[in-house]
Amino acid sequence: MPVEPPITSPRTLADAYAQLAEGPVTPIAGGTDLMVSLTGELGEPPERMLDLWHLDELRGIALDGDSLVLGALTTYTDLRRSSLCREHVPALVEAAATIGAAQIQNRGTIGGNAVNASPAGDTLPVLLALDATLVCGSVRGERDVPATAFWPGYRRTALAPDELLVRIRFPLVAGRASRFRKVGTRRAQSISKVVMALAYCAGTDGGLWTDVRLALGSVAPTPIRASATEAVLEGRPPIPAIAELAAETLAAELHPIDDVRSTAEYRRVVSARVLHRLIREAGGW
Amino acid sequence: MTAYRFAVNGAPVEVDVPGMRRLLDVLREDLALNGTKEGCGEGECGACTVLLDGSPVDSCLVPVCQVDGSAVLTVEGLAVAPTRPGQADGLDELQAAFLVTGGAQCGICTPGMLMAGRAYLDGGGGPDHDAIREAIAGNLCRCTGYTKIVEAIALAAVTNDGDAVR
Ligand SMILES: Cc1cc2nc3c(=O)[nH]c(=O)nc-3n(C[C@H](O)[C@H](O)[C@H](O)COP(=O)(O)OP(=O)(O)OC[C@H]3O[C@@H](n4cnc5c(N)ncnc54)[C@H](O)[C@@H]3O)c2cc1C
Numbered sequence: 001m002p003v004e005p006p007i008t009s010p011r012t013l014a015d016a017y018a019q020l021a022e023g024p025v026t027p028i029a030g031g032t033d034l035m036v037s038l039t040g041e042l043g044e045p046p047e048r049m050l051d052l053w054h055l056d057e058l059r060g061i062a063l064d065g066d067s068l069v070l071g072a073l074t075t076y077t078d079l080r081r082s083s084l085c086r087e088h089v090p091a092l093v094e095a096a097a098t099i100g101a102a103q104i105q106n107r108g109t110i111g112g113n114a115v116n117a118s119p120a121g122d123t124l125p126v127l128l129a130l131d132a133t134l135v136c137g138s139v140r141g142e143r144d145v146p147a148t149a150f151w152p153g154y155r156r157t158a159l160a161p162d163e164l165l166v167r168i169r170f171p172l173v174a175g176r177a178s179r180f181r182k183v184g185t186r187r188a189q190s191i192s193k194v195v196m197a198l199a200y201c202a203g204t205d206g207g208l209w210t211d212v213r214l215a216l217g218s219v220a221p222t223p224i225r226a227s228a229t230e231a232v233l234e235g236r237p238p239i240p241a242i243a244e245l246a247a248e249t250l251a252a253e254l255h256p257i258d259d260v261r262s263t264a265e266y267r268r269v270v271s272a273r274v275l276h277r278l279i280r281e282a283g284g285w
Numbered sequence: 286m287t288a289y290r291f292a293v294n295g296a297p298v299e300v301d302v303p304g305m306r307r308l309l310d311v312l313r314e315d316l317a318l319n320g321t322k323e324g325c326g327e328g329e330c331g332a333c334t335v336l337l338d339g340s341p342v343d344s345c346l347v348p349v350c351q352v353d354g355s356a357v358l359t360v361e362g363l364a365v366a367p368t369r370p371g372q373a374d375g376l377d378e379l380q381a382a383f384l385v386t387g388g389a390q391c392g393i394c395t396p397g398m399l400m401a402g403r404a405y406l407d408g409g410g411g412p413d414h415d416a417i418r419e420a421i422a423g424n425l426c427r428c429t430g431y432t433k434i435v436e437a438i439a440l441a442a443v444t445n446d447g448d449a450v451r
C-alpha cells in the first residue's frame with residue numbers, strides 16, 4: 001500500500017511559508033514525481049507534507065516589464081495552451097509537449113520539474129538556455145537564483161529547506177531563437193537519453209549568431225551548459241564547417257555515463273548529431 | 286483527518302480520509318466505484334485515468350486533498366452522465382463504438398481508454414488517427430494492438446451527432 005503521510009492544504013502563500021518555517025515538510029505540487037516515490041518501497045516517506053495545489057499565488061503566465069513570468073504551478077498543459085509562451089519561449093512549449101502524455105501534462109508542473117532536479121528533467125536545459133531566473137520565497141522574503149546556480153549537484157537545488165520555488169522569470173530577448181530536442185525510446189512517456197536546448201540571436205549581419213546558449217540534460221549529474229561549444233558558435237554563422245567544429249567540440253566536452261537508459265558513447269555521439277542537425281536546420285542547408 | 290468534498294459523476298460526495306490517499310483508492314475503496322483500474326500505480330499505464338474538472342489525469346498520482354472542490358468523472362459516469370441522455374442501452378457513444386469495433390479484450394485498459402477518449406472527443410477531437418494516438422499515448426494496452434481502440438474513438442468522433450464540442 002502507498003504511504004499516506006499527514007498533509008495540509010494551505011490557501012495562502014503566507015500560511016504555506018509559516019508551515020515551512022516550523023519544521024520539515026515536503027511540498028507536493030502536481031505529484032507526478034512525488035506520488036510515484038510514495039509506494040512504501042522507496043526509502044523513508046516524508047513525515048509531513050504540504051499541498052501547494054490550491055495556492056493560486058503560484059499560478060499564472062504573464063508579461064512583467066521585460067520578462068515573461070510563469071508561476072511555479074504552471075502545468076505543461078497550461079504552457080502548451082499559452083500564446084504568450086508560444087511567442088516568447090517556444091523551446092519550453094516544445095519541451096512541454098514531449099513530457100509524459102496528456103495525463104502527466106495536466107498535472108506535472110514546471111516548478112516540480114525544476115525542484116525535482118533530475119538530470120533528465122526535460123525543462124531544465126531550456127531554463128539554462130533561456131537565462132531563466134528562479135524566484136525562491138520563504139518567511140524571509142524572496143530571492144532570485146539564476147538557473148546556472150539552481151542545480152549545484154546531483155538531484156540538489158539551491159532551495160533552503162523552508163523555501164518554495166515561487167515563479168520562473170524569462171528575460172525577453174528581441175530576435176532570440178530557441179530550439180529543443182529530446183531523444184528517448186518512444187515519443188510519449190519516455191525519459192530522455194539526451195535532451196538539448198539551444199538559444200541564440202541571429203543578427204542581420206550575415207546571420208552571425210550571438211548570445212549562444214547550449215544546454216543539455218541526461219549527460220551529466222546535473223543539467224549543464226556546454227560552454228566550450230557555445231564559444232565555438234558565438235559570433236559565427238550556421239555554416240557546415242562551424243556545425244562540424246561545434247559537433248566535435250561538444251563530443252569532446254561531454255562526459256556522460258552508462259546507465260539503464262543508454263550508454264555514454266551513445267549519448268556523446270547523439271548529442272553531437274543533434275546539435276549538428278539543429279545548426280543545419282537553422283542554416284537552411 | 287479532514288473531510289474532503291467534491292463531486293463524482295455529478296453527485297456530491299464527502300470523504301473523511303487521509304489527504305494523501307490516492308484518488309484511485311478513494312474511488313475504489315472508500316466509494317466502492319471499482320470501474321477505475323490500477324495497472325502500474327506509477328503514472329505509466331493510464332488504466333486509472335479519470336476526468337478531473339474535464340481533464341484526464343492518472344488517479345493513482347492525485348492525492349485526494351487536491352480534488353477538494355472539483356468534479357470527477359469516472360467510467361461509471363459515462364453511461365449515465367446527465368449531459369449525455371438517451372443512447373441505446375444508456376451507453377455513451379464511445380462505449381457503444383468500442384463494442385462495434387471490438388476495442389476491448391481483457392478490459393483492464395478499457396476504463397482508462399474510455400476516459401482519455403472521452404476527454405479527446407469533449408475537446409472537439411475528430412477522427413484523425415494520429416491525433417487520437419497522441420490523445421491516448423498515456424494509456425497502455427497489452428491486448429488489442431491499439432488499432433481497434435483508435436478505430437472506436439474515430440467512430441465515436443463521427444457519430445458524435447455534430448455536437449463534438451460540449
Ligand atoms: C509517466 C510519467 C512520465 C514522465 N515523463 C517525464 C518527461 O518526459 N520529462 C520529464 O522531465 N519529466 C517526466 N516525468 C516526471 C514529472 O512528471 C515531472 O518532473 C513534473 O514536472 C513534476 O512536477 P510535479 O508538479 O508533478 O512535481 P511533484 O511530484 O509535486 O514534486 C516534485 C518535487 O518538487 C518539489 N516541489 C514541487 N513544486 C515545488 C515548489 N513550487 N517549491 C518547492 N518544491 C517543490 C516536491 O517537494 C518534490 O520534491 C514523468 C513522470 C511520470 C509519472
Ligand code: FES
Nearest residue numbers: 324325326331345
Ligand atoms: S495505475 Fe495509474 S497510471 Fe497505471
Ligand code: FES
Nearest residue numbers: 390394426427428
Ligand atoms: S484490452 Fe487488455 S490491456 Fe487493453
